[in-house]
Amino acid sequence: MEMGGEKRYALLLAAKDSEYAKKVYGGYYNVFLAAFGEEGERWDLYKVIDGEFPDMNELQKYDGFVISGSPSDAYGNDCWVLKLCFLLQTLHSMKKKVLGICFGHQVLCRALGGKVGKAYTGWDVGLRKVYILKDSAPCCFVDDLGEIPTSVSIIEIHQDEVYEVPFGAEVIACSDKTGVEMFTIGDHILGIQGHPEYTKDILCNLIDRLVNMDTIEKDFGDKVKFGLQTAEPDGKCLQRICRNYLKGRY
Secondary structure: OOHHHOEEEEEEOOOOOOHHHHHHHOOHHHHHHHHHOOOOEEEEEEOHHHOOOOOHHHHHHOOEEEEOOOOOOOOOOOHHHHHHHHHHHHHHHOOOEEEEEOHHHHHHHHHOOOEEEEOOOOOEEEEEEEEEOOOOOOHHHOOOOOOOOOEEEEEEEEOEEEEEOOOOEEEEEEOOOOOOOEEEEOOOEEEEOOOOOOOHHHHHHHHHHHHHOOOOOHHHHHHHHHHHOOOOOOHHHHHHHHHHHHHOOO
């Protein structure tokens, strides 16, 4: 930790900035900072997709790490993905706080001995109701009234999923579509399949890009976007949970 008690975090960015994210938010770094950052903290950016990684000798200086989503496969053998797996194994052995989101959730699972692959039921795009397993959920899920929510609505956009969590991991949330929506290992690893950091406009832009690439059908994309007009993700609740987790506020 830095002198003066400044908390220091690292964002391991596993996706390139879209033109939309750059134009509207100045890049995904700012999206994550707005969702999880707080005043008086330092957040360092490492574009792991481009081979940028923190110095292994500097890891102890960080209070926590966040791994972003990615268009890449968490089970692929790209050089940077394998290097990321090694980094995550190291952070786990150091008991460093690590929050994995979407691809980050999957690659954490893979690195620590679980199994990941293509979702058996295809793409999950849009808002998804995720059920919290209250007996397993960590204390960071407790709201201002001292309650753990029974379910949350979260933005999802993925075609891969966790098949099997690593040894010692606990599944803490599931949905009608995905068996492992969230998992923990001890009090230092948290994986979330959905996107607490995304806003509806970011999702709509991603849907348009997937339609333009013929990755998903236009009718499907339009139906999801229509549903988003009247529904809201529990963004504030989910972001609070992630901040509480990263800052150790239990």
